[in-house]
Amino acid sequence: MASPRMSSRASAYSALLPAFIVLAVVYIGSTVWTMWMSLTGSRMLPNNNFVGLRNYEILFSNDRWITSVHNLAFFGVLFVAISLALGFLLAVAIDQKVRSEDSWRSVYLYPYSMSFVVTGLVWQWLLNPTLGIQKLVRDMGFETFTFDWIAHAETVLYCLVIAGVWHAAGLVMAIMLAGLRGVDEDIWKAARVDGLPTWRVYASVVTPMLGASFATAGVLLSTSVVRLYDLSVAMTRGGPGIASEVPAKFVMDHLFERANISLATAAATSMLITVIAVVAPYMYWRTRVAARGRA
Amino acid sequence: MSGAAAMQTMSPPGDAGGPRSARPVRMTPARWGLYAFLAITAAFFLLPLWVMVVTSLKTMNEIRLGAIIAPPLAPTLEAWAKAWSSACTGLACDGIRVGFWNSVKILVPSVFISILVGSMTGYALSFWRVPGANVLFTAMMIVAFIPYQVFIYPLVRVFAFIGLGQSIATIVIVHTIFGLPTMTLLFRNYFSSLPIELFKAARIDGASFYQIFFRIMMPMATPMIVVAVILQVTGIWNDFILGLVFAGRENLPMTVQLNNIVASVQGEREYNVDMAATMLTALLPLVVYFGSGRWFVRGIAAGAVKG
Amino acid sequence: MSLQSEVDIRDVSVRFGNVQVLEKLNLKIAPSEFIVLLGPSGCGKSTLLNAIAGLLDVSDGQMWIGGRNVTWEEPKDRGIAMVFQSYALYPRMSVKKNMSFGLEVAGTPRAEIEARVAEAAQMLKLTPLLERKPAALSGGQRQRVAIGRALVRKVGVYLFDEPLSNLDAQLRAELRVEIKRLHARLGATMIYVTHDQIEALTLADRIAVMQGGVIQQLAAPKDIYRRPVNRFVASFVGSPAMNFIAGRVEAGLFFHAGDYRIPLAGYAFAGAPAAGAATLGIRPEHVLAGHEAGPDAIAAKVEMVEPMGADTLIWSRLPDGASLSIRHAADAAVREGDTLPVSFPADALSVFDDTPAGARL
Numbered sequence A: 001m002a003s004p005r006m007s008s009r010a011s012a013y014s015a016l017l018p019a020f021i022v023l024a025v026v027y028i029g030s031t032v033w034t035m036w037m038s039l040t041g042s043r044m045l046p047n048n049n050f051v052g053l054r055n056y057e058i059l060f061s062n063d064r065w066i067t068s069v070h071n072l073a074f075f076g077v078l079f080v081a082i083s084l085a086l087g088f089l090l091a092v093a094i095d096q097k098v099r100s101e102d103s104w105r106s107v108y109l110y111p112y113s114m115s116f117v118v119t120g121l122v123w124q125w126l127l128n129p130t131l132g133i134q135k136l137v138r139d140m141g142f143e144t145f146t147f148d149w150i151a152h153a154e155t156v157l158y159c160l161v162i163a164g165v166w167h168a169a170g171l172v173m174a175i176m177l178a179g180l181r182g183v184d185e186d187i188w189k190a191a192r193v194d195g196l197p198t199w200r201v202y203a204s205v206v207t208p209m210l211g212a213s214f215a216t217a218g219v220l221l222s223t224s225v226v227r228l229y230d231l232s233v234a235m236t237r238g239g240p241g242i243a244s245e246v247p248a249k250f251v252m253d254h255l256f257e258r259a260n261i262s263l264a265t266a267a268a269t270s271m272l273i274t275v276i277a278v279v280a281p282y283m284y285w286r287t288r289v290a291a292r293g294r295a
Numbered sequence B: 001m002s003g004a005a006a007m008q009t010m011s012p013p014g015d016a017g018g019p020r021s022a023r024p025v026r027m028t029p030a031r032w033g034l035y036a037f038l039a040i041t042a043a044f045f046l047l048p049l050w051v052m053v054v055t056s057l058k059t060m061n062e063i064r065l066g067a068i069i070a071p072p073l074a075p076t077l078e079a080w081a082k083a084w085s086s087a088c089t090g091l092a093c094d095g096i097r098v099g100f101w102n103s104v105k106i107l108v109p110s111v112f113i114s115i116l117v118g119s120m121t122g123y124a125l126s127f128w129r130v131p132g133a134n135v136l137f138t139a140m141m142i143v144a145f146i147p148y149q150v151f152i153y154p155l156v157r158v159f160a161f162i163g164l165g166q167s168i169a170t171i172v173i174v175h176t177i178f179g180l181p182t183m184t185l186l187f188r189n190y191f192s193s194l195p196i197e198l199f200k201a202a203r204i205d206g207a208s209f210y211q212i213f214f215r216i217m218m219p220m221a222t223p224m225i226v227v228a229v230i231l232q233v234t235g236i237w238n239d240f241i242l243g244l245v246f247a248g249r250e251n252l253p254m255t256v257q258l259n260n261i262v263a264s265v266q267g268e269r270e271y272n273v274d275m276a277a278t279m280l281t282a283l284l285p286l287v288v289y290f291g292s293g294r295w296f297v298r299g300i301a302a303g304a305v306k307g
Numbered sequence C: 001m002s003l004q005s006e007v008d009i010r011d012v013s014v015r016f017g018n019v020q021v022l023e024k025l026n027l028k029i030a031p032s033e034f035i036v037l038l039g040p041s042g043c044g045k046s047t048l049l050n051a052i053a054g055l056l057d058v059s060d061g062q063m064w065i066g067g068r069n070v071t072w073e074e075p076k077d078r079g080i081a082m083v084f085q086s087y088a089l090y091p092r093m094s095v096k097k098n099m100s101f102g103l104e105v106a107g108t109p110r111a112e113i114e115a116r117v118a119e120a121a122q123m124l125k126l127t128p129l130l131e132r133k134p135a136a137l138s139g140g141q142r143q144r145v146a147i148g149r150a151l152v153r154k155v156g157v158y159l160f161d162e163p164l165s166n167l168d169a170q171l172r173a174e175l176r177v178e179i180k181r182l183h184a185r186l187g188a189t190m191i192y193v194t195h196d197q198i199e200a201l202t203l204a205d206r207i208a209v210m211q212g213g214v215i216q217q218l219a220a221p222k223d224i225y226r227r228p229v230n231r232f233v234a235s236f237v238g239s240p241a242m243n244f245i246a247g248r249v250e251a252g253l254f255f256h257a258g259d260y261r262i263p264l265a266g267y268a269f270a271g272a273p274a275a276g277a278a279t280l281g282i283r284p285e286h287v288l289a290g291h292e293a294g295p296d297a298i299a300a301k302v303e304m305v306e307p308m309g310a311d312t313l314i315w316s317r318l319p320d321g322a323s324l325s326i327r328h329a330a331d332a333a334v335r336e337g338d339t340l341p342v343s344f345p346a347d348a349l350s351v352f353d354d355t356p357a358g359a360r361l
Ligand SMILES: Nc1ncnc2c1ncn2[C@@H]1O[C@H](COP(=O)(O)OP(=O)(O)OP(=O)(O)O)[C@@H](O)[C@H]1O
Pocket: C016, C019, C021, C039, C040, C041, C042, C043, C044, C045, C046, C047, C048, C195
């Protein structure tokens, strides 16, 4: 006879069943399987011929992969830095008791509600030299104005950054604004009595208090950097040449077009390791902070 | 009184004795600079939307001749009509409406099921201390950061193996899987913030696990459900990669179809149609965003604070 | 250090939009005086303090501090310092940095800063804590740091907005004594907002009792307690509250309620005593009961007895139905249902007229 206590515990497990299946099949199963595939000679179909780390050797001597990784690092640093800076400045500006605050906020945040595909396509048009901003400025009489970054391998990544920042700066703004609003009003009063200029309060007192907001925004942005795929596909299709390829696209292309499962899974595993290396310290820090908060 | 007041109050000298000195001026040069900064950045953020809208309302002739930011001389919805019902993706010329309906078919069950499963998981994790729960939760929080590429191929094989292949059912399950961490977190945090006495009282009244969930917890969780719906509707509607891989050729969602329409150029490129198709694809998230106001921000904040 | 400033508030009004919070308020505070602002929540105490500090703009009137018109000066130039209820410490700075930061920004010489911080720290027993972050301090220590940050400014006027209300009773009592000691030592002017009557009565040279943005009475604690100017002040100060009995004044000699009379001979009327409807007030500890009661005692019916340790609180009812609380010696053998003779000494009474405000007669 099951006691009521046993039956409610069984109910709890039944509710958690989907989650446990996902844990076993997706989180653990798929990850292990992907890692294992990266150590085999699988091509179009999976097989279990163990080849050691050979796929990784091939991967890291593959020009397109190396370029993808470089691109991602370059894009990632610029995108995260500029989004954080712009988002923070916007939050500070909006925090100055501006008129119709809600409207400003809506304007900065709406891009975040749109998909990367839409974002990529719109900016592709705007940055297209023959019809976008370059043409607009030339038509206004500046005949020699050039803004054709999207057409050149050396500059195309800046275009991805522009589109990315446009998409995500509002998110940072929203997170930072919430952080700023959480600052005790008395701190501002105390600072005024102390005679601190406003910029000094932001620099020395308030910004150091926003550590958690910066961390949250930074981690969110970094996650979207590693996942970067749709934007590159929609905006540049990896071009010109391979100048705007990214790792996620490398994996997808090798899985579904080039039928090279082992290389694709080696690439995916490399991405996984990178992400864990970034996220693990963050998670650790969060648990420490949480533990300290409880103490 | 936050930074604002500190910035705006100048200090004209207090005059001794005489009539009251004037009040500090509100619009200082610093305030002008502030508004200038806001206006210039706002222009940057609004430019793409503006260009999209005006271009979609122009004829190709006008696009070729005029400036991209000029408002349409004779606004016409022709491009919208074409984008909706007869734009071409490769071979078929059925417009983006096919993708629209596919997205709807994917969206409705995905949103419903992912929220149901996520809220139930969050509930089980917050009130019921079952062994293994912590492992589960930690794993979810880590997975929320991991790129899909790690999971995609094994999942394709699993779905092929169990006979679902690429289908609406598959993509709904996939959205539920990848929505699980955020949904669970959202509801777990919300339920944890409720007084535990509520739960204890219900148990003493003899309510079962599922009775407590459906009769007591879910009715109280309405605000979280709104937030979850906003998050999932925009997230699933905007998805590209999962739909591409798991939905199947017949069920490609709107984002994928949009990309195909724009990519397939036959003869002269019809920018107005492309922009109209883009607008159509962006419409639902924009409506959700502007319709939901502060809820959207709440959703972001709730989804953003992981752990 | 003997900076002293007088504070002179002249006809100051403060409006938030169309909500008038302070109206033509006048308050003159002598150098080195300790003023406590007391009043119910929302009566405008913080608003007044913020207006003095320059943290919000007055809509009308003038503010003079130390003989200067500072109505439109920045807070830092007014010669004031302020301590907040929430401490408002800069969380990422050490205790020392919290105290020195304002001086550094103002360009005070290094040595001078060191000296002032050391002096304030020593005065407040903060010296061992100087390198800590606020998060690593207890509530009482944090509030000390907040006071220290105000002290280093070496100004003539210190403003306190409910500085102790986040602390537990014992710490509150300790810091209360410390603030009193500081005041004696610095001789600076202090303006102190509180909800706590004990704080108000023990610290203040004068108390300003406020209601609805208006100062009802400004007087020494003893006078506020003994001679409240109206019914609001009488009921707001003192716990348990003053008893009120409705009735009539007759020929300035008796207070007549129901079928009993209370003699008023010896009561110091403010003006010529006139007959008419009035309210009589008496504090529970001034009621004479049992064998202390005088010859023309009234019979009160005891309804409830609350032993409080040092004394006993007796809730009773007078013949006309008015309720009367009595503070009595702890050893009194009084029980529920007893009839207790009570009498009211005229010099401890307050009599208020029957206007809505209930001004003292
Ligand atoms: N920024 C503001 N805008 C509008 N009304 C305000 C504002 N600040 C205060 N008030 C109003 O002014 C009145 C006085 O507020 P104040 O903070 O001075 O009260 P207080 O006496 O300090 O109360 P407490 O004892 O609760 O701190 C209140 O009714 C309050 O609602």
